[in-house]
Amino acid sequence: MISATVDHPFYIKKSDNTIGWGAIDIKRAEKFITYQGNIMQLEVGDKLFTSNGEWIKITSIKPNGEPVQTYNILSFSGTRTYFANGILVYEEHPPYCKTSYLLELLSERFPNAFLIIQQILLRLG
Numbered sequence: 511m512i513s514a515t516v517d518h519p520f521y522i523k524k525s526d527n528t529i530g531w532g533a534i535d536i537k538r539a540e541k542f543i544t545y546q547g548n549i550m551q552l553e554v555g556d557k558l559f560t561s562n563g564e565w566i567k568i569t570s571i572k573p574n575g576e577p578v579q580t581y582n583i584l585s586f587s588g589t590r591t592y593f594a595n596g597i598l599v600y601e602e603h604p605p606y607c608k609t610s611y612l613l614e615l616l617s618e619r620f621p622n623a624f625l626i627i628q629q630i631l632l633r634l635g
Contacts, residue, residue, distance in 0.1 A: 512595060513578050519549060519600040523557040523565055531600055534571060561593040
């Protein structure tokens with residue numbers, strides 16, 4: 511079992527043998543993930559690439575709506591990919607978009623968040 515945000519990119523193989531990056535929520539992933547090629551919809555039946563060089567099939571996807579502990583690992587190896595829990599993933603959040611992404615997430619959970627933050631910033635000068 512893997513817990514991840516809905517926009518986290520995994521290296522996948524589709525049933526037609528197309529290989530590339532996939533996420534549960536494509537639109538959200540495309541907003542702040544930069545890499546070559548298009549992101550694909552992650553679906554049951556797709557396969558994930560493992561650190562053993564094998565492909566394992568996704569048997570279910572169950573978003574639970576619960577907060578997920580996340581870690582942003584930035585290019586420590588000179589690449590933007592790494593193995594997390596034995597699965598090949600892509601560096602999720604480039605630094606240049608992190609602030610706008612966090613504001614967007616905050617606004618989704620708290621509709622007035624943007625206005626509140628704007629008022630605080632205006633008061634701070």
